[in-house]
Amino acid sequence: MIRARGGPLGQRIALPEGKIVRAISRLSAWLDAAGISDGYVFQTMGKGGVPTGRPVNPGEVARLVKRYAAKIGLDPADYSAHSLRAGFVTSAAARRARLDKIVEVTRHRNPATVLGYIRDAECFTDHAGASFL
Structure with missing residues (x-):
């Protein structure tokens, strides 16, 4: 196992x-x-x-995320181990995954936490200024 x-x-x-x-x-x-x-x-x-x-220690995961973010030209200060989980949620929500299915993968205890990422993922969907900005 x-x-x-x-x-x-x-x-x-x-x-x-x-x-x-x-x-x-x-x-x-x-x-x-x-x-x-x-x-x-x-x-x-x-x-x-x-x-x-x-x-693996969670701190090592954070160091790896920062190291590889820097290698591809991103500011490591903007990324953490949490970025992996948050990125998954945001990407799944942007592709219209169901909340229950997202939580099934991420194991969030509180679905309200996931809803915050979903709102972030959808902020540009049907944006009111998309046709003229």
Whole structure:
């Protein structure tokens, strides 16, 4: 069984392959390359790039997001680990995903939190000034 950080062991999350991201193929390749067959999907790495079995620290995820944001020319101060979750919600909402389906993936406890991102995603949809600005 693979465990999501903070989630119960064996928790199931639907993960479609997709046409662009190809999440299943990439996840399978990572697990094979890292030799991970059970435990945490994202583990700290020991010497020689060997997974330790311990989960990646959330602070390390934040550092990685900032590092790669800078590499593509973005201001790292504007991005955090939370940007990944917020970006997913915003993108899903912009493509008219249902709120219950978004929460099913993100595991937000309060759907009202997700509604804030949905409002942000829709602020340009049918904008009153779109025809003349």
